[in-house]
Amino acid sequence: MAENTYQWPDASKRKLIGKRMNRVDGPVKASGRAKYTYDLVRPNMLYGDSVKCPYAHARVKSIDTSAAEKMPGVKAVHVIHGPDDGAKGEVFWAGTDIVAVAAVDEPTARDAVRAIKVEYEQLPHLVLNDKEPNLAEAEKSELYKVASKETVGDPNSAFQQSEVTHEGYYGSPVITHCCLETHGSVAEWPDKDHLFLHISTQNVPGIGEQVAKAIDMPASNVHVHQDHVGGGFGSKLGLDPWGVAAAQLSKKAGGVPVKMMLNRATELETAGCRPSAYARVKVGAKKDGTLLAWESYAWGSGGPGAPGSLAIPYVWKVPNQQKQYVGVVNHIGPSRAWRAPNHPQMCVITMGALDDLAAKLGMDTFDFVKKNIDLLDPRSKIYSEELDVANDLMQWKARWHPRGDSDTLGIPMEAISLQIGDNQYPPDSASGGSSTIGGVSSATFRAATDAKRQLIAKVAPALNAQPADLEVADGRVRVASDASRSLSWKEACSKLGAQTLTVRGTNPGEGDLTNSGVGGVQMADVSVDTETGIVKINKMVAVQDCGLVISPKQAESQVLGAMIMGVSYALYEEKVMDQTTGTMLNTNMDNYRLAGIGDVGELVVRLMTGPGYDERGVIGIGEPPTVSPGAAISNAVANAIGVRVPFLPLTPDRVLEALEKAQGEGGRA
């Protein structure tokens, strides 16, 4: 039977969908045989390096490259950011590329960089992060972008009706992306009109056009190649100055390959930057837990362009809200999309405030969420089901106890938080926005369906049947009503003759194969040493909906990876800035800490499948599970020690400070 429309097969007819399969590229990656852009060595390759601005805020006054250009072994010099570039040579963060060079080897390139003279005019910088901006002052300053006040319902009277209110601070700092493979590319010109680019990117289909535009050439003349990408997390979607520079240098050097890869310090300093988000929040509810009102004054930084407003309260449709947001323009670095852009930050603020409110109400957060589940429309049902599954996996109800109700040392506690996925982003061709599975598998499925249809049409005469009577099963093309009349796949394909079938699937396209918006629930069980402030993760549970699960093992791996990344940003990650020099202090991996396997505890993943989930088609899984670990861990710590540690990461000194403050205030909040 040939299908007229595209439709995911019913559960009973699925062969590979939903089976546990290994990653095809698992063995080459695990054994180190996979070649990344970083590994490439092309014939006659030159090595690129660059002069970087040492100041967080400055103006390039003059550049003298003459000495470098005369050095033996230096093949090309290219000014990236001259006195006339941008806003009169203005530089907005330390580490900005100013001049690039290409030389026969790395030491020569380094010497050339040293020989270039750049004169700067230093300008005042702002690298403050968590300090609450004064609204009246912010309105007068260029460094702040005050968004207009938003009101939903009648917050004033809702707070008056509230029997219990809570006020607190919540937030997450700027963190960097920290890809395993740093950013960079190898560029070469096979002839004067064509560019061949190996580049570490999440955006193979789109990056060529971006380069073409930057150097004013036809996009069709750019050939982009990449075998593997060593992580991107949103930081490798767009084109970077060093990517353009590699192409320019190669051109100037007569087309020979030029390799331009960032080193780790530069990667941390300039190639990744998740905006910060902080808020002072007030929430109000009735004694029975009914959530009535939300008020927030939020701020955040995202580098030279202040970020837009935050969508808080996150996911919760609180009936009455009053919100004000101030974007801070600063010199911490250029912001980039980070795995579910802004969602983890918004979740930390929202779930922190609601968890504190539940604690003040004397309620288990689990019950508080269930009580207000309708405010999670349109995914109330999904969240409710997931809460029950997570409860089983964590033994939440059996183990929960009120906040701070524990001994002094080594207290294992649980906490809960909610999150939602974010397929609001239109699926695009880049691998980002959790659209890969939605985009790729749907397109693949359509392509496969089309190919099957065309194949059947070709072989029907050989089986003396109409195309509509045929089906493909068990590696054979056969007459549906008479399985004895069949051809093996190979025989069938041979009927195609010399003409191969080329079919391209697209997404979006016909048929309801994808959906958007997912829900997930995560719980964390932590121990906090109240004498040292050190937090240890014992166990985390993630219950995640992502529609139809194509490859469970890979989907689960995505969730596991997200949880590990979540532990890192909850406990360790922060781009620490020196206020005096305006530079990042922790530009190496011993001070910019990521969780090791010994730090992540037991991780349990459960994907929601079956009726109610599968028929939504494929959604996305890359981003949603990174949303809630921060909130879950922060809430677990609050439950364990009886007081909120307002800002991530939950470093031990901050934990102790929060404890001391609570004790100073005469008891636990």
Add this chain to the structure above:
Amino acid sequence: MSLPPFKLLRPRSIEDAAGYLSAHAPDIQIIAGGTDLLPSMKQRLFTPKYLLDIRGIDELRTIRSIPGHGTEIGALVTLSTIEDSEFIRRSYRVLREAVATVASPILRNMGTIGGNICLDTRCLWYNQSLTWRKSCGFCIKKDGDLCHVAPGGKKCWAAFSADSPAALLCLEAELEIAGPAGKRRLPLSEFYTNIGDARMKLANNEMLTRVFLPERMAGYDGVYQKLRLRGSIDYPLAGVAAALKKNAQGIIEDARVAITGVNPAPLLVNEARHALAGKMLNDHAAAVVGELAAKVAKPLTTSLLTPEYRREMIRVFAKRAVLGAGTGV
């Protein structure tokens, strides 16, 4: 980041090594496991003309017990060999405990005890790339004359950040050092200077060859406690070693406590010995030692944690280490 160019020399004997050192000092640097030196060379903290790879000197790879005297550990013995040694665990437990907290298993497979003892001091403003250091105007420890940690100061405060020396101080270890004039011995407690940019009393034509653990210190109970943000891997942000011996009645006969990770040198907490000797071990006695250790600790902002916090952790960990050593935990 790539390594700067250098010539590699590979002696097979202590004599050959000493010859190379004398011939090329100060343009020569010793490399053992390389776990600390190589990352530092990539950051251009060291750009020696010659690297002296001493791993070919087989006689420095063994742990040997000399009845009546003690135990000798060759400078090239890896940290994992010490960690896995049943003899060390039984006789010098505090050392085993400290070594087991260093870095990660694979780094302990490469890292040597000699390298750990001679580990460079560390600072937020020093362990950075050349470009980064340059952009901040360098510092006293390397290429510059200002200190970002103690502005206006002339002394380098980079923190000594190896774990095992705190344990070795508790064990009254001695070092064997080879130089142009042959070998000399020096108590470990006299080896460090407590100056961040000239950390040890080792001439540039000398090398550390062996560590001796005296027999009189064998059999002490010992515990090492370390402040680190990650359980999986981290240099010590504060470390405390405690070793003690009790009699049958549970009275402490002798005790040692040493700290690391906070000052430019690992240091014995001298008063701890007297505070504990002759006492029953209890919370109060341990708390007293905690205070004494915190008094010795002088951390500055060489790391991202505040000095106040690290000092407080010396107090907490000294207390815990003493209690742990006393109860065999």
